[in-house]
Amino acid sequence: MKGNFKKPVHFMLVLVIAFSMLLAACSGNNNGGNNAQDPANNGANNGAAEENKTPQEFRFTLASEPPSLDPALMTDAQSSIVAAGLYEGLTRLNTKGEPENALAQEIITEDNQNYTIKLRQDAKWSNGDPVTAKDFEFAWKRALNPETASEYAYMLFYLENGEKYNAGEASADDVGVKATDDYTLEVKLYTPAPYFTSLLSHYTYLPVHQATVEGAADWAAEANTIVSNGPFRLTEWKHADKLVLEKNPDYYNADAINFTKVTISLVEDENTVYQMYETDKIDWIGAQAGSVPSDLIPQLVEQKKAEITAVASTYYYLFNNNKVPFNNVNVRKAFSMSIDRQALIDNVAKANQTPAFGLVPPSIAGPEGKMFREVYPDTGFSTENVEEAKALLAKGLQELGLSEFPEVTLLYNTSEGHKAIAEAAVDMWRTNLGVEVKLANQEWGTFLETRKAGQFDIARSGWGADINHPINFTYDLIYSKSGNNDGKYNNPAVDKLLDDSLVSSSAEESMAKMAEAEKIALSDDMAVLPMYYYTTVTMIKPGFEGVISDYAGHIDWVHGSKK
Amino acid sequence: MLRFIVSKFLYMLLSLFLLITATFMLMNAVPGSPLQSEKATSEAVQKNLEAYYGLDKPLIVQYGKYMNNLLHGDMGISMKKKFQSVDKMIADSFGPSLRLGISAVITAVVVGCILGIIAAMYHRKLLDNLAMIIAVIGLAIPSIVLGPLLQYTLAFKLRWFEVSGLEGPLDYVLPTIALASGPIAFIARLLRSTMIEVLNADFIKTAKSKGLSGYVIIVRHALRNSMLPVITYLGPLTAGIITGSVVIEKIFAIPGIGKYFVQSVIDRDYPLIMGITIFYAVILMVSRFLADVAYVLVDPRMRASGGKGAK
Numbered sequence: 001m002k003g004n005f006k007k008p009v010h011f012m013l014v015l016v017i018a019f020s021m022l023l024a025a026c027s028g029n030n031n032g033g034n035n036a037q038d039p040a041n042n043g044a045n046n047g048a049a050e051e052n053k054t055p056q057e058f059r060f061t062l063a064s065e066p067p068s069l070d071p072a073l074m075t076d077a078q079s080s081i082v083a084a085g086l087y088e089g090l091t092r093l094n095t096k097g098e099p100e101n102a103l104a105q106e107i108i109t110e111d112n113q114n115y116t117i118k119l120r121q122d123a124k125w126s127n128g129d130p131v132t133a134k135d136f137e138f139a140w141k142r143a144l145n146p147e148t149a150s151e152y153a154y155m156l157f158y159l160e161n162g163e164k165y166n167a168g169e170a171s172a173d174d175v176g177v178k179a180t181d182d183y184t185l186e187v188k189l190y191t192p193a194p195y196f197t198s199l200l201s202h203y204t205y206l207p208v209h210q211a212t213v214e215g216a217a218d219w220a221a222e223a224n225t226i227v228s229n230g231p232f233r234l235t236e237w238k239h240a241d242k243l244v245l246e247k248n249p250d251y252y253n254a255d256a257i258n259f260t261k262v263t264i265s266l267v268e269d270e271n272t273v274y275q276m277y278e279t280d281k282i283d284w285i286g287a288q289a290g291s292v293p294s295d296l297i298p299q300l301v302e303q304k305k306a307e308i309t310a311v312a313s314t315y316y317y318l319f320n321n322n323k324v325p326f327n328n329v330n331v332r333k334a335f336s337m338s339i340d341r342q343a344l345i346d347n348v349a350k351a352n353q354t355p356a357f358g359l360v361p362p363s364i365a366g367p368e369g370k371m372f373r374e375v376y377p378d379t380g381f382s383t384e385n386v387e388e389a390k391a392l393l394a395k396g397l398q399e400l401g402l403s404e405f406p407e408v409t410l411l412y413n414t415s416e417g418h419k420a421i422a423e424a425a426v427d428m429w430r431t432n433l434g435v436e437v438k439l440a441n442q443e444w445g446t447f448l449e450t451r452k453a454g455q456f457d458i459a460r461s462g463w464g465a466d467i468n469h470p471i472n473f474t475y476d477l478i479y480s481k482s483g484n485n486d487g488k489y490n491n492p493a494v495d496k497l498l499d500d501s502l503v504s505s506s507a508e509e510s511m512a513k514m515a516e517a518e519k520i521a522l523s524d525d526m527a528v529l530p531m532y533y534y535t536t537v538t539m540i541k542p543g544f545e546g547v548i549s550d551y552a553g554h555i556d557w558v559h560g561s562k563k
Numbered sequence: 564m565l566r567f568i569v570s571k572f573l574y575m576l577l578s579l580f581l582l583i584t585a586t587f588m589l590m591n592a593v594p595g596s597p598l599q600s601e602k603a604t605s606e607a608v609q610k611n612l613e614a615y616y617g618l619d620k621p622l623i624v625q626y627g628k629y630m631n632n633l634l635h636g637d638m639g640i641s642m643k644k645k646f647q648s649v650d651k652m653i654a655d656s657f658g659p660s661l662r663l664g665i666s667a668v669i670t671a672v673v674v675g676c677i678l679g680i681i682a683a684m685y686h687r688k689l690l691d692n693l694a695m696i697i698a699v700i701g702l703a704i705p706s707i708v709l710g711p712l713l714q715y716t717l718a719f720k721l722r723w724f725e726v727s728g729l730e731g732p733l734d735y736v737l738p739t740i741a742l743a744s745g746p747i748a749f750i751a752r753l754l755r756s757t758m759i760e761v762l763n764a765d766f767i768k769t770a771k772s773k774g775l776s777g778y779v780i781i782v783r784h785a786l787r788n789s790m791l792p793v794i795t796y797l798g799p800l801t802a803g804i805i806t807g808s809v810v811i812e813k814i815f816a817i818p819g820i821g822k823y824f825v826q827s828v829i830d831r832d833y834p835l836i837m838g839i840t841i842f843y844a845v846i847l848m849v850s851r852f853l854a855d856v857a858y859v860l861v862d863p864r865m866r867a868s869g870g871k872g873a874k
Contacts, residue, residue, distance in 0.1 A: 064826075068645035075600065146607070149615030151598075154605050167607035218646035239647065239655050241818035267727060267816040271711060275719045275726040276816075445595025445831050452603075466602075476602075483603025 060284040061267040070220035071206035072143035085232035097551035099197040112192035117185040133179035135207040155204040194507035258561035286538030287549035311553030312465035313534040318487035330396030332526040337389035338432035356530035357381040359473040376515040381523040412460035413447040478521040489527035597642040597831040639834035649838035660819035664805030667742035675750025683758035701748030710741040727816035757789040798854030
């Protein structure tokens with residue numbers, strides 16, 4: 001009987017083999033298609049680079065696809081990382097985070113409010129058209145146009161009447177930007193902005209090709225419809241899979257560009273990213289282009305395979321300044337002083353972050369070519385002192401007329417990392433102050449709404465820079481009317497300093513005022529509880545040079561090269 | 564028979580309509596909005612965005628407009644991936660999920676059936692135990708564990724396969740195993756238990772006594788009569804697997820549809836949520852419908868009663 005039953009097993013085996021052959025045939029076809037494409041690409045590639053150098057390819061990953069490659073609609077790191085290669089603006093940040101002229105040949109201003117910008121005349125769009133001042137005027141007004149519905153339009157509110165035009169209260173002609181001839185741009189701001197040349201490097205200020213944009217609203221959604229002017233061109237965009245950029249041979253400064261091909265794969269899982277790096281599928285991890293798995297960081301840093309770089313972002317907890325008990329400054333101070341930031345970094349956050357007592361991160365540029373934090377250190381803002389914290393808490397409660405500490409909740413957005421930090425903080429408050437703080441988490445969208453509505457006692461927050469200037473962390477976070485001041489901190493003295501900083505006669509004086517405002521808000525008032533300044537852990541394959549994490553912690557790959 | 568099919572089909576349309584309506588309303592009831600961002604913009608910017616996407620209109624108007632567009636075959640454009648149309652996003656990402664899904668379903672059915680048959684034939688013998696141990700392991704290790712495990716050992720350490728991607732035929736092996744292991748175990752156990760029952764049935768004994776060969780008995784009589792539960796399971800299984808696995812696609816960086824399922828909700832990307840939900844619903848309903856029809860075709864008792872017993 002057993003002998004008879006062996007046959008069906010054979011039959012099934014045959015089936016399996018048949019199916020697998022079928023499958024292999026299916027996939028084989030696909031593969032064939034890809035292979036047929038590759039040599040064509042390589043051919044074009046070699047052609048472009050033939051009189052130059054040997055082909056150099058650079059590969060990295062992004063966790064998700066750029067939501068848009070239309071400069072007016074970009075809002076995020078992924079888009080800006082790709083756009084840095086695809087487009088060229090008036091200025092570009094160098095490796096130190098300082099703006100340098102790019103398409104601008106000369107930027108002339110006497111009062112930091114009226115600018116005359118002369119453009120270089122040898123820049124071309126990828127369709128051969130020259131890049132002119134009119135393209136900038138068109139691009140900026142388009143981003144401000146209410147019908148474009150650009151989320152980052154507010155980056156252009158510095159232009160005179162920019163905000164009014166966006167709100168439908170002024171016409172496009174009123175906006176303070178005009179191309180007086182093909183290569184001259186006249187710009188008028190509503191207020192002096194000493195950091196305007198930095199702003200010009202931001203992606204919302206990039207030019208677009210008028211005929212292309214007017215031709216189709218979805219011009220930037222596919223590789224073959226994008227008209228760009230940067231050092232690279234987008235040759236392939238397989239949505240949700242990968243983007244391929246190739247060197248633009250017509251770029252005016254093509255000699256400074258070494259990579260001939262840049263492949264960006266979209267990979268979400270960080271362990272997969274790491275394994276791709278180790279199996280030589282990619283050349284870089286970190287700075288928003290994939291992240292090194294956190295449990296491997298200490299070991300990789302020790303082996304000198306990974307590097308830790310400061311990032312212009314701050315991790316902090318918001319106090320609800322309008323609600324008992326955190327409307328009392330002594331209670332706020334007690335909570336901040338009873339946190340052991342270094343212990344939290346060493347045991348929980350684990351990426352060698354810097355303990356924070358202020359809001360402006362160390363990688364933000366300051367006056368006279370120094371870093372802001374070098375000139376205005378935050379170390380004297382506050383101390384970590386349990387005994388003093390206890391005394392302050394008792395004093396604060398007495399001032400509030402409370403006999404015991406009320407029930408408060410720490411709200412954070414759902415994530416393992418934030419949870420671990422929140423648990424550690426709650427534990428420190430329990431041990432050091434003897435108070436019980438409840439934990440609550442909400443999914444991101446809900447969390448943002450709750451926090452914006454002020455329905456919290458303590459809420460987790462993080463803030464990154466849009467431009468390399470302390471205004472990002474002062475005006476945005478501690479100015480009473482700022483839409484991002486979710487803790488509703490309000491001190492007229494701070495507001496006045498920040499208002500004055502905008503009309504200061506010099507950049508140095510402006511920064512000094514911002515520094516003063518930050519000091520009052522953090523040292524005297526403890527408006528928020530700063531936890532740490534973010535870092536990013538990066539890894540790069542040997543032989544590559546010039547690929548860095550910029551001041552904001554975004555990969556800057558455009559000027560990289562391979563030995 | 565025809566009446567049965569038509570009524571099933573009408574029910575399907577009705578459920579689809581209810582599902583679309585419920586999803587639309589629920590999605591709007593959830594706090595948060597596709598236009599919200601962490602950085603505060605200006606009021607004007609928010610208004611412009613709302614006007615652009617029609618979110619400034621009353622909900623019922625938005626619903627009417629959406630249904631109207633849908634009837635004209637327009638699922639709209641994503642609010643997060645600027646100017647990518649939802650139907651194209653679904654079409655592009657469904658390809659990889661479908662190919663991987665088919666590969667996993669076939670593997671699950673073939674291997675599951677083999678294990679099940681072996682186990683039933685060698686009931687309470689070594690091979691039975693072996694097959695069931697494999698099945699239990701398959702059921703016990705979730706794909707979320709098996710996927711990274713296979714990736715780490717076979718791809719990262721041994722370098723037999725690529726760590727990620729879905730380009731060559733070999734790239735299908737690891738995600739297929741990870742996806743199919745659970746269903747293999749389920750099918751094996753399902754088939755084993757029904758087959759053991761069938762093998763003890765009188766008609767099999769009759770067939771044996773008539774001197775038919777083991778092969779004919781198994782394939783023509785026993786297997787055919789044991790397949791019903793497997794076929795029933797096949798509908799939801801196929802739908803579940805080919806609509807993409809969020810986890811497996813993430814681990815192996817497969818540009819499939821699974822990730823949109825979760826990401827669209829996190830992003831509150833309304834048009835994409837609707838598009839994906841409708842797409843999933845249609846696939847699920849159609850596969851259930853086909854399974855029902857197949858059921859009727861396979862089971863002679865159903866055919867005789869005009870399918871009334873198919874409930």
